[in-house]
Amino acid sequence: MKNRLEILRKQKGIKQEELAEALEVSRQTIGSLENGRYNPSIILAFKLARYFNTTIEEIFIYEEEKNDKN
Amino acid sequence: MIKINSQVKNYILVGISAGIIIGCLFAIKLYGRDIRVIIPLVIALLIFGHSVDNILKIFAIKDSTKAEKQLKIEMKDERNTLIREKAGSKTNEYMLYLNTVIVFILGFMGAEFWMLCLFGFLILAQGVLSIFLYNYYDNRY
Numbered sequence: 001m002k003n004r005l006e007i008l009r010k011q012k013g014i015k016q017e018e019l020a021e022a023l024e025v026s027r028q029t030i031g032s033l034e035n036g037r038y039n040p041s042i043i044l045a046f047k048l049a050r051y052f053n054t055t056i057e058e059i060f061i062y063e064e065e066k067n068d069k070n
Numbered sequence: 071m072i073k074i075n076s077q078v079k080n081y082i083l084v085g086i087s088a089g090i091i092i093g094c095l096f097a098i099k100l101y102g103r104d105i106r107v108i109i110p111l112v113i114a115l116l117i118f119g120h121s122v123d124n125i126l127k128i129f130a131i132k133d134s135t136k137a138e139k140q141l142k143i144e145m146k147d148e149r150n151t152l153i154r155e156k157a158g159s160k161t162n163e164y165m166l167y168l169n170t171v172i173v174f175i176l177g178f179m180g181a182e183f184w185m186l187c188l189f190g191f192l193i194l195a196q197g198v199l200s201i202f203l204y205n206y207y208d209n210r211y
Contacts, residue, residue, distance in 0.1 A: 020143075029149040041148050 002061040006034040008052045023047050077128055083121040090114035162200065169193050 009019055009030075016034070020027040025044065032038035040048065040060075049056045094111035101107070144150055173189045 024143050024146070026144055026147040026150060029147055032149060038149055038152075044148060 001039050002036060002063060003033065003059055004061070005030075005048065005059060008054070008059065009034075012052070019051070022051060077125070080121045080124045080128075083117055084125065087114040087118035087121065091118060162196065166193065166196055169196070 009016070016027050016030045020030045023030075023044065029038065029040075029044075033040060045056045045060060048059055052059065090110055091114045094107050094114065097107045098104075098111075169189060169192055173186060173193070176186055176189065
């Protein structure tokens with residue numbers, strides 16, 4: 001699953017640490033989300049959407065994968 | 071009922087377990103290695119280790135509320151939870167293989183029958199527990 005998290009975060013001018021603190025997750029989680037290595041829970045996805053004042057679909061782009069490793 | 075603070079409880083447990091350890095070591099010195107002394111000694115050592123670990127943890131984060139908050143976040147973090155669960159699952163799988171290999175090695179080494187049964191029971195218990203916990207969480211979620 002692709003996402004626009006890094007773009008949105010940079011647009012807002014905040015660091016990964018600051019976003020992590022606001023959402024009460026670890027900085028590594030934000031890093032993994034931005035790299036696309038980790039897919040968030042629905043709760044975290046809603047938190048992110050609320051934080052950036054947008055919708056989940058605007059942040060995460062769902063693509064059907066042939067070999068889903070998760 | 072008196073509610074005991076968790077830190078005080080840890081200190082009490084350390085004291086009691088240390089007392090039992092000293093008592094057991096004294097008993098071993100006097101009467102030799104006896105199963106009735108070894109069992110409480112092992113239990114007391116486990117309690118001692120666990121309580122000391124808890125005390126040290128509290129000391130490490132005592133003066134830093136920021137560190138305490140960060141620790142809570144790290145514990146609750148969903149990615150960390152996923153990693154912990156995956157690591158636990160893989161550990162369970164590898165331990166099952168390892169125990170099986172140990173049983174074979176012991177068998178070829180000519181170990182006593184009760185020892186093989188003990189390890190066999192360990193493998194069985196691990197399998198049964200896995201199925202039981204799977205069903206438990208399957209019904210819960």
